[in-house]
Amino acid sequence: MLARAKKRLLAAIFKVSLVAPQMAQIKTFAFLDLETTGLPWAEGNKTKITEITVLTVQSSHIALGVMPRVQNKLTLCVYPRKMVSPESERITGLSNDILEHMAPFSSETVQMINGFLNHCPKPICFVAHNGNRFDYPILQRELHLTGAKLLDDILCIDSLEAFRELYNKPSAPVVVPQQERTFESTGSVLPIEFQDGFDELLCKAVDDFESGPEKRLKYALEVQKINETTPKKVINNVISNGNLKVSGLRSNEHGQKVKKSLNFGVSFKLVDVYKRLTNQEPMEAHHAEGDVLMLALCAATLGDTFIEWANCNKKYFCDIPKMEPGKRIGM
Incomplete structure (x- = not known):
């Protein structure tokens, strides 16, 4: 009897030791965007980086619902050691000629990025639009080629997935009201539940x-x-601009039921998400700096809703597979 109890106790201890520690809440969002020599599918998954921008903002400042004043930004142009495709040159304005005297992506580049990220409160979470299938695998390949590594505990999310899911969440605003009504006597903002007429x-x-x-x-x-x-x-609180939305249910990685929408006619390109959320014309798209500013403002517009989604869906950046020639990205 005693031996059996001892075995059960050891098994319980062993089981607890296998449980991964819970990730801490995100303290800093690092909005990331890459400009590249072209698209991976057109370049045999040998695409190289020409520009990288990282914009860091504290999570508690994003929760305020406005673009934070405190921002840290790093922008680097790099020589790709590869021909920039004509289409990429046209879209980004970056060519081999104007990048000729820039240093290539190297271990020194990685050290510079790590030094910049170390300036921010941790945990840090990368945010990239379509990051899982573009920015993250490409960056992982560049890191692999240099033999250097980013900070081990960096997290990441894909904002494309976030905006798609939050578009169908009833509590998530899709368009910012142009003007909030206020109480005439006090001038305070009228709660949203009293603004339905x-x-x-x-x-x-x-x-x-x-x-x-x-x-x-x-x-x-x-x-x-x-x-x-x-x-x-x-x-x-959901404005679809006349677009048809068909929703169903699917299970996420945590086994929870979440909405899945076909979103007929709804574009989730960053510029279109930005226009829907802010009612503003896009900034200079396909320039890494302009793209991260738009992405950060979209996140700030959603505020706590975005932060909650990020904390529920974050994963370690080191677990993202690198882009490899002859292998489908994300596999």
């Missing part, structure tokens, strides 16, 4: 009811018409 409709109905029998009869008929109408499902 229902209170004005209710007050008008009471005024009409109290004004006389004719209006009471009219009101009764309107109520009867509403009661005889099949109710329609309303999703608050």
Whole structure:
């Protein structure tokens, strides 16, 4: 009996030792964007970096819901030692001629990036748009070729996946209101639950009811018409701009049921997400610096919603497979 209890205790201890420690909450978001010689599929997965920008912002500042004042930014142009494709040159404005005197991506480049990241509170989480299938595998290949490594505990998320999932989340705003209404007496912001127009409709109905029998009869008929109408499902705080959304359920890596949307006609290119979220025209796209600024502003617009999604879906950057010739990215 004693031997059996001892075995059960040892098994329990062994099982606990195998459980991975829970990742700490993100303290710093490092918005990352790469410009490259071309697209991997067109270059046999031998694509090289021509420009890299990292913009770091504290998570607690993103939670404020506005673009933070405190930002740290690193932008490096590098000589790719490979021909830049004509299409990439046209889009990014970077060519072999103007990059000729830039240093190539090397272990010194990695040391510079690590020094920059060490300036920020940890844990640090990379954020890149389509990062899982573009920025992260390409950066991992460059790191592999130099033999250098980034900080071991860096986390990462893909903002493309984030915006797709949050687009279908009822509590997530899709468009920032152009002007928030305020209480006239105090000037404070009117809570969102009071901005749906229902209170004005209710007050008008009471005024009409109290004004006389004719209006009471009219009101009764309107109520009867509403009661005889099949109710329609309303999703608050989501503006789809007339686009059809079809949602289903799928399981994420944690086994939780999450929405999956076909999003017919909805574009999740960074410039389109930026326009939907901010009601502003895009900054200079396909320049690494402009792209990270747009990405950071999109995250700040969503605030706590973005932070919550990131903490639930983060993973270690070192676990991202590098881009390899002849092998599909992400496999």
